[in-house]
Amino acid sequence: MSKHLHIICLDVPWPADYGGAIDMMERIREFHKAGVLIHLHYFSYNERGNPNELNQFCHIIHVYDRVPPSKGFSLKVxxxxxxxxxxxxxxxxxxxxxxxxVEGIHCSGILPHINLSxxxxxxxxxxxxSLYYRELARAENSLVKKMYFLNESRLLKNYSQHLPDECVYACxxxxDREAFINDYHLPNVELLPTFPAWTQVNSEEGQGSFCLYHGNLSVPENEEAAIWLLCKVFTKVRVHFIIAGKKPSKRLIKAAELCDHTCLVADPSESEMSDLVRKAHINVLPCFNKNSTGIRLKLLHALFEGRHCVVNDPIVAGTHLEDACHISDTANGFASIISQLYYQPFAEEEIRLRTHLLKQYDNTANTRRLMKWLW
Structure with missing residues (x-):
């Protein structure tokens, strides 16, 4: 008899062009591949629309409007x-x-209305x-948005204290798993690594010709990282530097224009971004979240497809991927490592190390684990 599964997504999972969408979409692919009949429910509230590409993976699809702030605002939730x-x-x-x-705590408000027993x-x-929204507030320049993020962080912390014990929570x-066990005292918390779109290490040996920072540039923490690299690192080491990503601000565009060895690639296609990651000699990926949570898919993209990877501690904390990266927490340290690596070919032994470390991101094996919790 066929297995049926309801999947509730916080956003439309196609196109899979940001970390959360990639994670959700790859799970949908894997369940479809396993013969599961998917009843997909998602919330449509932005320019992403209602793509027909999802039809091939799903038994049935239901789309819902997200409640606007004027009607959905709550002092408690x-x-x-x-x-x-x-x-x-x-x-x-x-x-x-x-x-x-249920994809994300975002969609968990329906749980009190379901017979969980x-x-x-x-x-x-x-x-x-709650940590993620606190970090959004820290990186935000707009006072109104900063206050909104801080309030969401406060509400999320309280809300998470009252999540139902009957569910399995997959971190x-x-x-993150330790936080939900120790801070929120949930009894059924499991580790389920993110589902990347990359299934094997395709890094090329040899030499690239530039350094690359990539990410969604409309996110304040990513803009902060890009400007830090421009102002603090690539003023010390003058090599070709490319910044690539969605929706760069006028502030970032102007900052990049002032650096004669820097190029900004705005809104690259998926194939263009992958091409940049593969051709770069060094992927440079600092993160300034003091309280890191989740995992950055751009780190996995760089490790699966790129050459050398220079990062700071927050982006690799809790990932077990530290050995695949060159790590520094200062601008001088970044500049020094880049200077050392820029003429150092990327070698086969580093590809073997990455292949070993990235085994934890086996989507098929992780889907089998997830299915044991669902059936």
């Missing part, structure tokens, strides 16, 4: 949760007893969201 509590979704879920995969439910925790890193 985080807006990312309250805006996704949908009566139509709850009614559909209660029409059968199929297991449910007779139903298998797994909640995929993409981050420890991306050991660090």
């Amino acid at each position: 985080p807006y990312i949760v309250s805006s996704r509590i949908n009566g139509e979704l709850i009614t559909r879920l209660n029409e059968d007893n199929h297991p449910i995969l 007779s139903r298998k439910v797994v909640v995929r925790m993409h981050n420890e969201e 991306v890193t050991d660090k």
Whole structure:
């Protein structure tokens, strides 16, 4: 008999062009490959639309509008949760007893309306969201947005204290798993590594001709990292430097224009971005979150497809990938490592090391683990 599964996504998972979407979309692919009939539910609230590409993987698809701030604001429930509590979704879920995969704490507001004593439910925790929103507030320049992020962080911390014990909570890193066990006292917390789009190490040996920073440049923490590299690192080491990503601000574009050895590639396609990662000699990926949570998919992209990778501690904390990276927490340290690596060919032994360390990101094996919690 065929297995049926409800998957509730916080956002449309296609196109898989940012970390959370990649993680969700690759799970959908794997369940489809395993013969599971997917009842996909997702919230559509931005320019991503309702893509037909999802039809080939899903038995049925339901789309819901996210509640606007004027109606979804709550003094007790985080807006990312309250805006996704949908009566139509709850009614559909209660029409059968199929297991449910809830993508993100964002979609967990429906749980009090489900009979959890007779139903298998797994909640995929993409981050420890109260920490994540606190870091968004720290990096944000707009006072209004900063206050919103701080309030969401406060509400998320309180909300997470009251998550139901009956569900399994699947965390991306050991660090996040420990937080949900120790800080929120949840009894069923498991480690389930992120699902990358890359399945084997394709890094090329030899020499590239530039350094690369890539990410969604509209995210404040990514803009902060790019400007730090421009102002603090690549003023000390004058090699070709490319910044690539979505929606760069006028501030970042102007900063890049002032550096004559720097090029900014705005809104590259997926294939263009992959080409840049592969051709770079050094992928430079600092992260300034004081309290790291989740994992950055751009780090995995660089390790699966790129050559040398220079990072700081926050981006690799809890990933067990430290040995595959060159690590420094200062601008002088970054500049020194880049100077040493820039003329050092990328070698076969480093590819072998990455192949070993990245075995934990086996999507098929991790899907089998997830299925044991659902059936």
